[in-house]
Amino acid sequence: MYLTKKHLSRRTVLRGMGTAVALPLLDAMIPAATALAQTAAAPNLRAGFFYIPHGAIMWNTAHGPDMDHWTPSGSGADFKLSPIMEPLEDLKHYVTSFANLENKASANSVHAVNPATWLSGAKPDLQSPGASMTPTIDQIIAAHIGQSTALPSLEVASETTIQVAACTGGSGGCYYSSTLSFRNATSPLPMEFNPRKVFTQLFGEGDTPQERDAISRQTKSILDLISERTQELQRSLGASDRALLGEYLDTVREIERRVEMAEQRDLSGIDLPEAPIGELDSFDDQVRLMFDLIALAYQANLTKVASYIMVAEGTNRTYNHIGVSDAFHPLSHHANDIGRLQRLVRIQRYHMERFADFLAKLDSIPDGEGSLLDNSMFMYGSNMSNSDRHNNYPLPNILVGGGAGTLSGGQHITLPEHTTLSNLHLTVLNKAGLELQSFADSTGEIAGV
Numbered sequence: 001m002y003l004t005k006k007h008l009s010r011r012t013v014l015r016g017m018g019t020a021v022a023l024p025l026l027d028a029m030i031p032a033a034t035a036l037a038q039t040a041a042a043p044n045l046r047a048g049f050f051y052i053p054h055g056a057i058m059w060n061t062a063h064g065p066d067m068d069h070w071t072p073s074g075s076g077a078d079f080k081l082s083p084i085m086e087p088l089e090d091l092k093h094y095v096t097s098f099a100n101l102e103n104k105a106s107a108n109s110v111h112a113v114n115p116a117t118w119l120s121g122a123k124p125d126l127q128s129p130g131a132s133m134t135p136t137i138d139q140i141i142a143a144h145i146g147q148s149t150a151l152p153s154l155e156v157a158s159e160t161t162i163q164v165a166a167c168t169g170g171s172g173g174c175y176y177s178s179t180l181s182f183r184n185a186t187s188p189l190p191m192e193f194n195p196r197k198v199f200t201q202l203f204g205e206g207d208t209p210q211e212r213d214a215i216s217r218q219t220k221s222i223l224d225l226i227s228e229r230t231q232e233l234q235r236s237l238g239a240s241d242r243a244l245l246g247e248y249l250d251t252v253r254e255i256e257r258r259v260e261m262a263e264q265r266d267l268s269g270i271d272l273p274e275a276p277i278g279e280l281d282s283f284d285d286q287v288r289l290m291f292d293l294i295a296l297a298y299q300a301n302l303t304k305v306a307s308y309i310m311v312a313e314g315t316n317r318t319y320n321h322i323g324v325s326d327a328f329h330p331l332s333h334h335a336n337d338i339g340r341l342q343r344l345v346r347i348q349r350y351h352m353e354r355f356a357d358f359l360a361k362l363d364s365i366p367d368g369e370g371s372l373l374d375n376s377m378f379m380y381g382s383n384m385s386n387s388d389r390h391n392n393y394p395l396p397n398i399l400v401g402g403g404a405g406t407l408s409g410g411q412h413i414t415l416p417e418h419t420t421l422s423n424l425h426l427t428v429l430n431k432a433g434l435e436l437q438s439f440a441d442s443t444g445e446i447a448g449v
């Protein structure tokens with residue numbers, strides 16, 4: 001049998017009479033005798049981290065296991081989803097739940113460091129005049145798999161994450177309560193809550209494709225001009241100034257790289273919404289829109305890593321759209337009142353419903369031989385347990401998705417008591433291809449995931 005290595009480009013389109021039609025993935029796009037993993041159909045991992053504040057209603061209230069609305073019943077593959085997680089029932093085979101996780105890095109911090117320590121497992125230096133942390137796992141993964149996309153990572157929120165109740169004076173709390181993501185020890189990444197700014201990050205400035213293309217070309221020409229002039233200037237500077245200018249040029253080059261990647265993006269088959277005006281008045285619409293933008297970013301391969309604060313730490317957000325008029329943070333101090341606990345369950349289930357809608361959308365989008373959900377790995381949860389006590393054990397966290405063939409799903413894993421959350425971090429990192437021996441205070445990967 002004679003095999004030819006000639007094959008069609010994955011970006012092939014049919015052109016004629018002023019129109020272009022994108023083609024689906026065809027056999028002709030796969031080089032003969034080439035392993036699937038080396039082709040356009042190869043699994044393309046997406047990773048996501050979805051954060052909720054104020055914990056979940058578990059067995060550690062004064063009402064004990066009878067009030068536990070988070071923990072699944074049973075174990076292994078025979079587990080039954082809890083009332084809060086019930087919206088995931090149709091996708092249960094993608095879900096892995098964990099019992100007995102703990103994060104000592106956030107112990108006794110109330111709210112101040114919960115978001116930043118959720119993905120780091122490291123206690124920050126609160127005496128430092130500036131941010132002093134370690135890289136978070138979303139950024140470690142982004143450095144590993146995200147450099148081929150226009151945005152190595154995307155950080156979003158449904159509302160401003162600067163909240164008085166979580167931002168403690170004099171302890172650097174604002175650095176650590178307002179973001180999930182640290183690129184390195186001193187670089188916290190802001191969580192963008194304006195949908196228009198997120199849209200601009202993904203698709204460029206402008207309301208129409210024509211406007212976005214024109215602005216992109218203009219921006220690139222300006223960057224080229226900057227690069228040329230700064231290179232001329234560098235030859236006349238001293239050593240220290242050259243080093244400083246070199247750091248600046250590195251930033252310019254990274255912007256240029258992202259512009260070039262953006263120009264190569266293939267949006268055929270992507271149904272883009274109109275550019276949003278700004279933050280939406282309806283919180284429910286805002287939550288849904290952010291999820292839709294993340295889904296579009298994954299589908300168009302504009303980013304492979306996203307982090308989303310679904311509602312801010314210490315928020316006073318009300319949930320009138322689901323019949324809860326209480327502000328979330330004051331309500332979280334439930335004092336074991338049954339009525340308040342039930343309203344908290346309603347809020348926690350609401351956020352899970354929106355997450356489930358997002359997962360269902362990804363499950364319906366083809367990607368290689370499976371769906372986007374098959375090729376995704378998502379961590380969803382909180383860095384707090386019982387919100388009335390501000391404690392951090394046990395933590396409510398789950399993994400969802402097929403992980404591009406690396407995740408088993410469909411199980412509840414009961415871990416030894418007080419298992420460090422960093423064991424889950426290490427597991428996620430290695431499922432993403434990092435091959436690390438340890439992370440933060442980990443003692444090993446979680447078996448069976």
